[in-house]
Amino acid sequence: MSAGAFCPICHRLLATSQWNLQDFTACPNCQAPTRTLVFPAMVKPTSSVRPEPRNETEAGCFFHNNSRAENVCSSCGRFLCSLCTLTFGSQKLCPDCIYRRRRQSSEPLFRDQTVLFDNIALLLLVVPVLCLVYIYLGLIFSGFALAIVIIGWRQQRPLVPRSGYRFVLAAALSVIEGVGWIALVWLVVWLIQSHPTDFGL
């Protein structure tokens, strides 16, 4: 059983008499009007994880041969005792599978973050223009951004649906900025060559 429900404002424990009321009640500590919906998981007794010993006729845990198997790993099918069973939603997994699947970037169940390549590419294109670094390194930044777009198009795997328009926008901007930078340099060179005296040459 958990310690209880906490006030969202002051993070202090709320009284059990405040659970599942229809109206707002004042938090005993900060007096903020608070309402708490408590679910059966709050009062669920914590089951002992001490594995039971097995007898001759029972199957043993893969990891602890003397403990009675109580579950089967959803991923690899190993027999597991209560100590080795780790529950993820509807799946029961063994520690070995969790370790292995955490290392796989393609495994969505254990992924806790993803890199947004489209945002990186857009930042690489926008920030140099705002900082005027574009004048000197515009071609390099647009090249980098285009490379990130190409890599990220295949590598970016967000868990949730994400539109691809940012990639298209970044690709278009990188081409425009690259061509623009070449045109700018060409213009400067042409001006210097056509009017060398104006530039002190």
Next chain:
Amino acid sequence: MSDPTFEEPSSEVRLSRNIADKTTQRHSYRKIAATGWTSRLFPGARSAIYLSDDHLLHAKQILLFEKYRRFYFSDVEAISFSKSNRWIWVSVVWGFLLFCSLFWYLGHQTWCYVTGALSCLFFGGLLLSNLIAGPTYVVNIQTAAQIRRLRPVERESQLVKFQETIVPIIMQAQQAQQADINPAAA
């Protein structure tokens, strides 16, 4: 003698693992709430809540990354929310800026009138949208392992909709789990 726990599995076991991995259900996520468009202006303020078969996913975007938190329906212990005065203070700020925009009309120039009108329209729109969105709350979701603030459902209308969607699903999941553990009691 090596520990069998850390031994490399045989090819048959590896094959069965691969099959099991490929047949593992991929979750399809449906967005049920998200922070407003103004949150796009501030890095780290943008987040959304997605609904899956057996869990809620809280996705928070921090500029170049998206961080995910999962709340399995069977693990959710409580959802608590407190009324907050944020919407009043935000309204005061937008109202003050709207009032300041009126000073452009003291310029008696055409461009001052145009700027004033655009400024009034912008801040007036923000004030109006804030008032229409309604009161704000601070919402926390609690499991045995974590307590997280759910920013996407901090407006009253969003919170009501969120409760209507989520509470029955959580209750159903936890009652089903209870029935699995103790069939006699169910």
